[in-house]
Amino acid sequence: MKIHHIGYVVCNIEQGIELFRDTYGYKLLKEKTYDPTQHVWLALLASENNYRVELIQPCDETSPSFDFMQKGGGLHHFCYEVSDFEETIKALKNKDHILFKRPVEAVLLDNRQVVFLFSKKDRKIIELVDKSGE
Amino acid sequence: MDKEIKELFASVIGIKIDDLNDESTPKNTNNWDSLNHLVLIAAFEDAFEIDIEPEEIAFMFKSFCNFKSVVEQKLVNG
Secondary structure (H helix, E strand, O other): OEEEEEEEEEOOOHHHHHHHHHOOOEEEEEEEEEOOOOOEEEEEEOOOOOEEEEOOOOOOOOOOOOHHHHHEEEEEEEEEEOOOOHHHHHHOOOOOOOEEEEEEEHHOOOOEEEEEEEEEEOOOEEEEEEEEHO | OOOHHHHHHHHHHHHHHHHHOOOOOOOOOOOOOHHHHHHHHHHHHHHHHHOOOOOHHHHHOOOOOHHHHHHHHHHHHO
């Protein structure tokens, strides 16, 4: 699977953008955007060698990554781009992954389908984005 | 079954079994955060050989009463 981006939780998205763009030299690909399905603010940036980072600022305690932010935030998930979206979900479910949120359209990624799964083996969250919606 | 569920739940998130009751929620229970909730789901799926759906996972994050009711229902329905 090809990495599309790394999800990174921050408590203030403007400050996060400032840090990655002005200090680390990332290019801002998508401005601060509100995602109503997750109730979070998002922004997408790319490093000099084109690694993408999605900044995530939970809006309040009803946002899924709010408690993660309260514990310091930072690296939250890897997002993989796959062309066989449904098949990959099924395959991962058969390989010790839990589908904990059904697929939704991601406003930051041009409304392509995304889904979140949890790996039982390393206890980490991964996201899949549907390449066919590119 | 109630005791078995409580024991597994408490051991997974590292709390005392006496600290858990039907009124327990993520807000009033130590270590029951969104990530540990998924660790709990994984532990219950494996221990009881059940599959838990995304909607149920969200429902179970409201209270221990909800959590227990989903597990019990799955065990009754086989």
